[in-house]
Amino acid sequence: DTGVSQDPRHKITKRGQNVTFRCDPISEHNRLYWYRQTLGQGPEFLTYFQNEAQLEKSRLLSDRFSAERPKGSFSTLEIQRTEQGDSAMYLCASSFYELNYGYTFGSGTRLTVV
């Protein structure tokens, strides 16, 4: 386990379909974060977990978005009834409890809604 793993790397979906992304964090890290990044912008916070508890959700996370981390290990991010505005890079990151070491990001999932 050398890093944060995200699957799939790319996803093309039709508007209105549901999609699910998976993130496997670094095993020693107890925090897991989801961010969204659109072209030319910095990553925007969506939600984060400490172990299996979801501690914060951004206003950006509408009711079409849901995230889980059922056993405090991997996490899933689901988007229901996708819209073209959901097209973005979805980034997962993990960290230790103390943020002084920063995050380690996964490779991201590029979502294109057509």
Next chain:
Amino acid sequence: QKEVEQNSGPLSVPEGAIASLNCTYSDRGSQSFFWYRQYSGKSPELIMSIYSNGDKEDGRFTAQLNKASQYVSLLIRDSQPSDSATYLCAVNRMIKAAGNKLTFGGGTRVLVKP
């Protein structure tokens, strides 16, 4: 006012010169500061962290922090074409009772010309 602000660039520097990137933040309670490098189509990669006022050097990179002015900067000495990327400033904003997270600026695009 954005929470973390950066000049979007592009910042064009000749090979071998010093690239100077700036970042300002709005939350005086911010405690940790990070610089990430992001190549086009890739995920962010942590290159520097700084927590105390002053300078911190790591190879060709120097981070500078001035909490009184709410300002953090990154210097890249002897710039190489491989340094061409977007540099993201990230700030740890303590969230009461629920832990903390990183807030990112929009990034500064750097172009190093041979």
